[in-house]
Amino acid sequence: MDNKTVETISYLARLKLDKDKKEKITKDLENIIDFVAELQDINTEDIIPLSNPLEKLAPKREDSVTSKSRKEVFLLNSPESDQDYFIVPKVVE
Amino acid sequence: MSWETVIGLEVHAQLSTNTKLFSSASTKFGSEPNTQVDLVDLGLPGVLPVVNKDAFKKAIRFGLAIEAEINQESSFDRKNYFYPDLPKGYQITQMTKPIVEGGSIEIDVDGDKKTINITRAHLEEDAGKSIHDAYPDKSVIDLNRAGTPLLEIVSEPEISSAKEAVSYMKALHQLVTFLDVCDGDMSQGSLRCDANVSIRKVGDAELGTRTEIKNINSFRFIEKAINFEIKRQIKLLESGEKVTQETRLYDSGKDETRPMRSKEFANDYRYFPDPDLLPVVISDDEMEEIRSTFPELPADKSRRYISEFQIDESEAEIISSSRELSNFFEVAVESKSDPKLAANLIVGEIGSLLNKDNIKIDESKLSSDNFNILLQRISDGTISKKIAKTILAEIWETGRNADEIINDQGLVQIQDENLLEEVITKVIKSNTKQVEDYKNGKDKLFGFFVGQVMKETQGKANPKAVNDLLKKALNS
Incomplete structure (x- = not known):
């Protein structure tokens, strides 16, 4: 696990790591990968990939509107909002 | 390169x-x-x-x-x-x-x-x-x-x-x-x-x-x-x-x-x-249910319209490409209206009105019932196709019943041969120069005479009757 990989992963997760944390996390990640790497030794040739361990299928919903607006409550959860919108830092192309 | x-x-x-x-x-x-x-x-x-x-x-x-x-x-x-x-x-x-x-x-x-x-x-x-x-x-x-x-x-x-x-x-x-x-x-x-x-x-x-x-x-x-x-x-x-x-x-x-x-x-x-x-x-x-409600696709519709109703290929393609237009056409045909006439008006006059307003047929004021009345009146000779366009334009604005418009505005087509002969005689008398040219071989002038008769009758003359009577009068 090199420094660059750790930086990429933390960027993708939008986590800012200081130097000490980064060193610790590099070790942790190495341990996790070594632990999971054991799975690579298992022969999975004839096994169909399993996307979900439950032996059930997805229930389906009728296409009718039952949800009501809870705009005021939802906007209160935002760090910043006005009467209509969630307000975020400027993101523009 | x-x-x-x-x-x-x-x-x-x-x-x-x-x-x-x-x-x-x-x-x-x-x-x-x-x-x-x-x-x-x-x-x-x-x-x-x-x-x-x-x-x-x-x-x-x-x-x-x-x-x-x-x-x-x-x-x-x-x-x-x-x-x-x-x-x-x-x-x-x-x-x-x-x-x-x-x-x-x-x-x-x-x-x-x-x-x-x-x-x-x-x-x-x-x-x-x-x-x-x-x-x-x-x-x-x-x-x-x-x-x-x-x-x-x-x-x-x-x-x-x-x-x-x-x-x-x-x-x-x-x-x-x-x-x-x-x-x-x-x-x-x-x-x-x-x-x-x-x-x-x-x-x-x-x-x-x-x-x-x-x-x-x-x-x-x-x-x-x-x-x-x-x-x-x-x-x-x-x-x-x-x-x-x-x-x-x-x-x-x-x-x-x-x-x-x-x-x-x-x-x-x-x-x-x-x-x-x-x-x-x-x-x-569930698959079966989806298949059973699967609509006839435009290409299949178009082929069917051509073989079943003998309408033009280009008209069949335009009508079948839109769900709204094909529904409208099919309702007309089911009510025993003349398919060729219906297709012709839908693609021609109605098409240009739709384009002008940029709307779909079911957003217009023209109902299927009213369209059928209009088609019947053309088929039974009450009105000419030309007058039908005037009526369509009025329906487009007001949504009024076609029969009402025909009666109120006196748009019933003139079929009466005596009346038409009178108009033709008048046209011939006041255009002696053109009559002479026509008799000397300028066949194209025939359209001019038809136009004059239509003008005199405010477009209400039955075109076929005018053609027949004019030919008789000019060739005598």
């Missing part, structure tokens, strides 16, 4: 469902911001998404129409990235097992037919909307669109010009609106496309480096954006430079494409199966 263009399109069609893909919030366009948002759309902890049955129905209907493979078992994956209009931090999509695979669409480029193969069509959720001009230094987010079902239709890289790309998009637009899968309103973003464009030397087996132009939302911009991109790439290659694989935006104001800043950092979406969603299985019974 000569170059060839290779284009693949990814089209996002918003499905015309009432509710979102995973929540029962409304998908209606143009509502107050953030009023159509559910806990699931916000991605709050502890909520579980439940799939919308109709989104699957519509996706399958599209798959059947392009003769694709329908995966009766499909599943959902998470595509991870951060953007403020994506509250969960991931988009739910079908990466590994899409609902639709394969199939093809036939396009028409200046009369030449070409088949474009489809790689896949999968269900996924739309993001919310970011608005940048509300505050000088902030962006604002409206999540009404977040979670709206999209069908992403991916073509093989078999499109070889901007023109073909537009034809493909038009064919797709016609199909999804006909199938009632998507409302096709491009100005509202219901149908938008990403174009993957690359250039290679003619004869090269390998594809060149491609760029992806994002979110083009009109037929005109598809053509312009792709043409700009082709020119830009050729210029780069011819001056010995390389094309960089990147995502670009089309700026219609400047008519150019430019790289998107946010995509500079290579994305790694880290797809994995969504643990909140079980695989979705469409039973054989």
Whole structure:
């Protein structure tokens, strides 16, 4: 696990790591990968990939509107909002 | 050096469902911001998404129409990235097992037919909307669109010009609106496309480096954006430079494409199966139900109209290409109206009125019943086709009953031979010069006499009677 990989992963997760944390996390990640790497030794040739361990299928919903607006409550959860919108830092192309 | 263009399109069609893909919030366009948002759309902890049955129905209907493979078992994956209009931090999509695979669409480029193969069509959720001009230094987010079902239709890289790309998009637009899968309103973003464009030397087996132009939302911009991109790439290659694989935006104001800043950092979406969603299985019974309500497709309709009603091919094609027009035509024919006459008026007069107002037939004031009355009155000789146009124009404005208009305005066609002979005698008397020229061989003048008679009768004379009587009078 090199420094660059750790930086990429933390960027993708939008986590800012200081130097000490980064060193610790590099070790942790190495341990996790070594632990999971054991799975690579298992022969999975004839096994169909399993996307979900439950032996059930997805229930389906009728296409009718039952949800009501809870705009005021939802906007209160935002760090910043006005009467209509969630307000975020400027993101523009 | 000569170059060839290779284009693949990814089209996002918003499905015309009432509710979102995973929540029962409304998908209606143009509502107050953030009023159509559910806990699931916000991605709050502890909520579980439940799939919308109709989104699957519509996706399958599209798959059947392009003769694709329908995966009766499909599943959902998470595509991870951060953007403020994506509250969960991931988009739910079908990466590994899409609902639709394969199939093809036939396009028409200046009369030449070409088949474009489809790689896949999968269900996924739309993001919310970011608005940048509300505050000088902030962006604002409206999540009404977040979670709206999209069908992403991916073509093989078999499109070889901007023109073909537009034809493909038009064919797709016609199909999804006909199938009632998507409302096709491009100005509202219901149908938008990403174009993957690359250039290679003619004869090269390998594809060149491609760029992806994002979110083009009109037929005109598809053509312009792709043409700009082709020119830009050729210029780069011819001056010995390389094309960089990147995502670009089309700026219609400047008519150019430019790289998107946010995509500079290579994305790694880290797809994995969504643990909140079980695989979705469409039973054989459900498939049967979808098949049984599958509409007759435009090409089949068109062939049937020609063989069953002997209408012109061009008229049959225009009528069958629109669900609304074909319904309107079929109602008229079922009520025993003359199919040829009905087709003629729908494509001609009604077509131009629809274009003028930019509306669909069911949004006009012309009802099927009233149209039938009008057709009957032409067939039984009460009015001429010319007068019918005047009446149509009035119905278009007021929605009044055709019979009422005919009676009130005294538009009943003149069939009375004595009356017509009187008018003809008058016309002949006051145009002696033209009569002489006609008798000396200027046959073309016949139309002039017909015109004069029509003028005298305010267009109400029966054209066939006028023709017969005029010939008799002039040749005597």
